[in-house]
Amino acid sequence: MPIATNPVINLATKVPGLSWLVAALGQVNVEAVQKDVTTLQRAHLAASAPELAQYVINEAAWRAAGIGFATNFVPPLALMLLAVDLGAIAALVGPRDLILADQYNHSSLKNGARLSGATICEYPHGDCTALNQMLNQQRPQHRRCLVITDSVFSMDGDLAPLPAILALARQFDSMVLVDEAHATGVLGATGAGGVEHLGCTGQPLVQVGTLS
16 A cells, blocks of 8 residues: 555645655655665655754754654664664663653553653553653652653644643753654644644754654
């Protein structure tokens, strides 16, 4: 099945300036992508991770060598997402730390959280009141705290309350990791994802994504 028949890509056709992306994706077959990495790389104008990172976040963040936006054209696509989330989470927190995660997060985020060794608490989906309470109760007991959320949730297609999450993270000296796997190329004025769409570009957070 061509990627272009995906309703997410159909939505992307409504975003100004993304005709090049839609045209490229329309020529790619999912099965072929999983067998041939080169095919997918050549189908995209942004052929390298540095180019894509500059497009999605900003040039300064890339040059600072922060974690920023991680991507890799490695088949199969499910393993791609898992590897990115595992690596990013493990780099940020460990056994003496706390993870607060939206209960509807993608399974790759859940697996990455478990393998980090950090204490994990899930808050009710999109509930910043509950997140606030957990931070009040749990944050003082841990060295570092990481709040993890998808920007767009795959089950219902709704958005994370990212501005409120960032405000709480600042209040409680915590980090925020946002998975953009379902938002890059679809949301935002330039298609840069949920962070851009929600007006949070330039805020202190970690963005991960996979073009999945």
